[in-house]
Amino acid sequence: MAHIENNTDLLNRAIETFNSASATLTQYYSALEDKVKLLTEEVDHKKQLLDSILDSIDVGVVFFDRGGVVRIVNSAAGNMLNIDAGGVIGGTSIHASIKGEVIVPENGRPFYALASRSGVKGRDGDIIGHVLIFKDITRLKQLESESERNRRLTAMGELVMKIAHEIRNPLGSIELFAGLLSSDLKGTDHGDYANRISGSVRSLVNTLDNMLRFTKEIKPRLEYHCLNDVIRETCDDFKELFASSKIQIFFPENGAYWLPLDRGLIRQALINILLNSVHAMPDGGTVNIRVKDAFENVEIAIKDNGVGMDEEIRSRMFEPFFSTKDRGTGLGMSITASIIRAHKGHIDVISEAGKGTEFIITLPITEFKGEGMKELL
Ligand SMILES: Nc1ncnc2c1ncn2[C@@H]1O[C@H](COP(=O)(O)OP(=O)(O)OP(=O)(O)O)[C@@H](O)[C@H]1O
Numbered sequence: 001m002a003h004i005e006n007n008t009d010l011l012n013r014a015i016e017t018f019n020s021a022s023a024t025l026t027q028y029y030s031a032l033e034d035k036v037k038l039l040t041e042e043v044d045h046k047k048q049l050l051d052s053i054l055d056s057i058d059v060g061v062v063f064f065d066r067g068g069v070v071r072i073v074n075s076a077a078g079n080m081l082n083i084d085a086g087g088v089i090g091g092t093s094i095h096a097s098i099k100g101e102v103i104v105p106e107n108g109r110p111f112y113a114l115a116s117r118s119g120v121k122g123r124d125g126d127i128i129g130h131v132l133i134f135k136d137i138t139r140l141k142q143l144e145s146e147s148e149r150n151r152r153l154t155a156m157g158e159l160v161m162k163i164a165h166e167i168r169n170p171l172g173s174i175e176l177f178a179g180l181l182s183s184d185l186k187g188t189d190h191g192d193y194a195n196r197i198s199g200s201v202r203s204l205v206n207t208l209d210n211m212l213r214f215t216k217e218i219k220p221r222l223e224y225h226c227l228n229d230v231i232r233e234t235c236d237d238f239k240e241l242f243a244s245s246k247i248q249i250f251f252p253e254n255g256a257y258w259l260p261l262d263r264g265l266i267r268q269a270l271i272n273i274l275l276n277s278v279h280a281m282p283d284g285g286t287v288n289i290r291v292k293d294a295f296e297n298v299e300i301a302i303k304d305n306g307v308g309m310d311e312e313i314r315s316r317m318f319e320p321f322f323s324t325k326d327r328g329t330g331l332g333m334s335i336t337a338s339i340i341r342a343h344k345g346h347i348d349v350i351s352e353a354g355k356g357t358e359f360i361i362t363l364p365i366t367e368f369k370g371e372g373m374k375e376l377l
């Protein structure tokens with residue numbers, strides 16, 4: 001009897017031990033489950049963080065495992081290679097080839113890239129795959145070639161300026177001697193030829209002056225001059241050109257306006273306007289010039305009845321290098337406007353296609369308070 005009780009006791013204790021071991025095991029299991037959950041969450045979180053970081057950079061990242069299978073493709077890589085990351089992961093190709101500095105996607109736009117490929121080591125130092133990193137540098141390449149082009153253009157501009165400068169002086173002598181010849185041979189055919197030479201040389205000199213003026217700040221040296229005389233002399237210089245172009249020029253005598261101006265610059269501004277009028281009247285026409293008071297200002301109006309301008313040309317005519325002529329530099333009116341602005345004046349234009357053009361220059365009389373004024377008063 002005592003033997004049976006002993007066995008029951010033993011069994012009970014064994015069951016108790018089993019139960020408590022099972023309870024401990026269950027506890028361990030649930031603790032383990034919690035830990036796994038936590039770790040899984042942590043891994044998920046880290047993966048998400050890694051994905052977000054990889055997707056927020058503008059550098060393409062593609063990871064291949066040891067077997068050459070694509071495992072990671074970030075969004076920048078997807079965009080640049082024009083591939084759907086989901087469709088490439090698990091395969092062994094990213095559907096693009098690298099040719100020198102250029103990456104050529106199978107279905108996308110080739111682009112200049114800065115690319116590198118390096119091995120990726122695991123914790124134990126073994127290579128677990130390799131990563132391809134690349135950045136689109138097409139814009140950078142464009143800027144590089146633009147700046148190279150600008151450097152060349154600047155160098156070319158400097159060279160042109162030097163040449164213009166070199167040509168300018170001998171042209172002045174040619175113009176002078178042609179002028180002398182034409183007055184010596186007045187009334188003869190040869191006199192006429194000499195006239196033509198001096199007229200052409202004068203417009204060429206004006207073009208060179210515009211080019212040389214364009215690169216420098218315009219600083220007028222103001223002195224008192226009679227504006228009417230400056231206009232008349234300028235018109236006289238071109239009278240042969242006007243005559244041969246069948247252009248009549250009218251400039252009625254109406255007083256003398258003395259004002260502070262840079263004679264050379266104002267002449268250049270007038271020449272640009274007059275030459276434009278000549279070009280605008282290929283079959284001849286008239287140019288009317290008048291000068292009048294306009295409340296502490298003097299107004300010069302120069303009107304032609306040439307081809308005129310439509311709205312588009314009128315709005316762009318003062319832009320440097322804007323020209324509608326085959327052989328125009330497009331500097332004339334931009335320099336003219338700068339000259340007038342440098343005299344603290346302004347220039348307006350009224351023009352209609354087919355009817356003609358009128359330039360109105362306004363120059364201040366009272367602006368100048370310099371030395372020249374004292375001498376002249
Ligand atoms: N009087 C005018 N009549 C008609 N169009 C004009 C007149 N003046 C200027 N323009 C227009 O404005 C443009 C710009 O004139 P601008 O004098 O600056 O250059 P350009 O005459 O073409 O060349 P450049 O004077 O440098 O030889 C001309 O090409 C022309 O289309």
Ligand SMILES: [Mg+2]
Nearest residue numbers: 272276332333
């Ligand atoms: Mg012009």
